[in-house]
Amino acid sequence: MSYTCTLCLWMCILVLIPSVSGVANTAINCMGGGYSGQSSTLACAITGSIASGIRWVRPNGGSPQEVIWCNVANTMCIPAGGLTGYSASIDSPTQTTLTIDSFDAATDAGEWICRDGLIGQGPSSCNKTFFYGPIEAQ
Template sequence: MCSSIYENLPRVTGLSDNVLVAGTSREEHLQTMRATFQRVREHEQRYNLYECCFDMTEVSYFGHVILADGVKPDPKKIVAVEKMASPVKKLELQTILGQASISIDCIKGGYSGQSTKLTCRITGTIVIGITWLRPNGGSPQEVVVCNTANTICEPSGGVTGYSAVIDSRTQVTLTIESFNMAVDAGEWICRDGPRGVPATCTKTTLSGPDSVTLNPSPPASVAEGFSLNVMCAATGCKPLCSYAWTLGNQQISSTSQLKLTNINRSQTGNVYTCTATNSLIPKSKTKQFTLIVYSDHVMVSSPIKTKDTVFTDST
């Protein structure tokens, strides 16, 4: 996401694919968040929910920890530098003294068997070459290594299924050709050479919807003049699925709930379709609900009171 879309928004800072929204009070912070979301919608962009943090009193941001009362170095970065091996060659010393500054973006999660991408952005001089490491179940493993000039990237260590494209001198895009949850889900690393300070992001697993259920179960019989609410629920959605109810070609609800009020006999036989969608994969599943309406001859005294939903499950 281009950081320029946040221009002229007070207390909002965008750097690379990261955005920081601040506020001197909770009310001010919420107001700024609303303005930020509106700006993102206007540019038809979206955030990765699994990489967002809200209502924080401190946050790590590009090697620093930002607090209400100031800024301090990120302890994780300090530990990474402290754990670096002592240089024994001139090139290794150059890596420590002048390595490139790198950021990584997992873009979105991965779906089993499908391709997915990550990007690595470089600021400064590359001393050794961009190196990509996959999570590999908690034991990071090199998969692609690029040269110092950032003109060629090749598979590393005999690992296949990964390729890198040099978009520019400051950006490399890695493609996972077939996402495997066992080795590709988790923390990815991009760094300058084997001892460079790592930039990391978490590649989440996308899944679902696996199945869709309706409550009450279809078909349902309802007395004429009554109302009925039908809930649609999908399982296995990561991230959460969106929902839509349709009658024929017409959408009648954009939520998981179908509300039918003052039902009449002309609606009997109507088939309502609930569609659950995971837009990041993308994948959808549907479930249909058939309505049966029967006459109710029970008289209701005036004034008319709201009737409770009555249905019989004919399954």
């Protein structure tokens, strides 16, 4: 009898607990490459409800490192771990732009990630390349 009651109780709990809807989908655009010492930008498009905050992760020479975290409401972004040289602007509730103040190939060239939470969902990475040579006039 106690086994049946316990099983019934667990089934009721599972039915009554609302399911987590998942994480927002993100799509990142590296917007070309970067020149050493120059500012460079990346954009992150967000669809769906943000579950735990948008995180920006730099390649960091093969040891990925979070540089910016934006809150669940996507109204505020702060540097992760006191890291400087990166900032994020919230263009809209569905788009955030990251600015690298001074591109450094050792830490900024490679796979960048923009995702909701620690795992994320969607095409959340792109490859930021290092441009050699003089900066072309635009």
